[in-house]
Amino acid sequence: MPAVKITGSTVLVTGASSGIGAALARRLADAGATVGIVARRADRLAEVLADCRAKAPRSRMWVADLADVAGAEELAVEAWEAFGHLDCLVNNAGVPMRRHATKLDRHTVDWVMGVNFLAPVAMTLALLPRMMERGSGMIVNVASLAGRLGNANEAAYSASKFALCGWSEAIAVDLWDTPLEVRLVNPGPIDTEIWDLPDNDAPLYDGPKVPADEMAAGIVTAMEGDTFEHYVPDMKSIVEMKTADPDSFLEAMAHMARRPQG
Ligand SMILES: NC(=O)c1ccc[n+]([C@@H]2O[C@H](COP(=O)([O-])OP(=O)(O)OC[C@H]3O[C@@H](n4cnc5c(N)ncnc54)[C@H](OP(=O)(O)O)[C@@H]3O)[C@@H](O)[C@H]2O)c1
Structure with a gap:
């Protein structure tokens, strides 16, 4: 049985004014879900909402x-009360921080x-008792490959995503039964x-990138499936290599960070 049946469900998506969250909100509404969307930029959010309402008027x-x-905690409760319940909370909002540790x-x-x-944690804690009482609910946390690998020049970002990965893993155990x-x-x-937001150093990575809508499709697959962790694109083998040999990983990462950028 799918863990969340998208059609007819109610999903709160944070960080839905651009990128992955906007693509996900549109995709969910297309599939018949009512979406609640959250972000700071009202104009961008309104554009996404107009598209969603064309398919999901509520x-x-x-x-x-x-x-x-x-x-954030109050907002989660407000959204629950506005819709009457939430089938799923997608903690997707995130900020980058490409800056050397020093x-x-x-x-x-x-x-x-x-x-x-902390915002995903606060929103989750606000909703867990309500979901438990209702007898169903899903929390989806959008972390990062940088939540499993310490990225060069991204100590603050990696730490926040490692925290989100650890939290997700531990609450999945607590909620197992x-x-x-x-x-x-x-x-x-x-x-x-x-990749282009101000107040960040230039990215070290300049390789190919997956379209946001393909990523959104991966999140929908995760919601509909019954497995815990999902990598889009599938880069899990790098995490496995790092875990098997952290010293070689650190050396390769440090070498990459010293490479002149062009
Ligand atoms: N793109 C990637 O390569 C990549 C890789 C790994 C992980 N991720 C993760 O994927 C998630 C989505 O990112 P994205 O790539 O789609 O980037 P994005 O286009 O910059 O989207 C980030 C979203 O988060 C919202 N947001 C940021 N700060 C916020 C705040 N203080 N309060 C409320 N909303 C806030 C932004 O909206 P406003 O600015 O309007 O508030 C925007 O809607 C993030 O958690 C990110 O860390 C992305």
């Missing part, structure tokens, strides 16, 4: 800055941890605005 949007973790300050690390880790489901999705390089 869809709604919330303009919010998830760096306000207490506000150039980071604690405030920046706090901010990245807030948006990428309950009707609730947890999915962890780890994107590799996906073609979105995250």
Whole structure:
């Protein structure tokens, strides 16, 4: 049995004003789900909402800055009450932070941890009791390959995504014997605005990127399937190599970071 039957479901997607979240919201609405969408940019969110409403008229949007973790918690409850329930929360909103460890300050690390880790945790904790009482529900966390590999120049970002991976794994164990489901999705390089946002060093990676809609399809597959962890594209073997030989991984990563960028 699919863990979430998309048609007729109600799904809250954070970070749906662009990239993966926008593609996912449109895809879910196309498939007959009512979506709640969340982000800071009202104009971009409104464009996504208009597309979603054409297929799923009860869809709604919330303009919010998830760096306000207490506000994120309240928003999750507000969305639950507005729709009457949620079948699924997709914690997709995220900020990049490409900056060398020696150039980071604690405030920046706090901010990245807030948006990428603490807000998903707060929203999840707000919804778990309601989902338990209702007897169904799914949490989907969009982490990163950088949540399984320490990326060069991305200590703050990697830490936030490692935290999200660890949290997801541990809550999946805690919820094992309950009707609730947890999915962890780890994107590799996906073609979105995250690569071009200001206040970030230039990316070290300049290889091919997967279209956002293909990534969104991978998230839908994760929601409909019954396995915990999903890599899109499938780069799991790199994680396995790193786990088997962390020293060689560190050496290769450091070498890549020293390479002149062109
Ligand atoms: N693209 C990749 O290569 C890649 C790789 C690994 C993981 N990921 C992860 O995939 C997720 C989606 O990223 P994307 O690639 O689609 O990038 P994106 O186009 O930049 O989308 C990020 C989304 O998060 C929202 N967001 C950022 N900060 C927020 C805040 N403080 N409050 C509320 N919403 C906020 C943005 O909306 P507003 O700016 O309007 O708030 C936007 O909708 C992220 O968690 C990212 O870490 C992406």
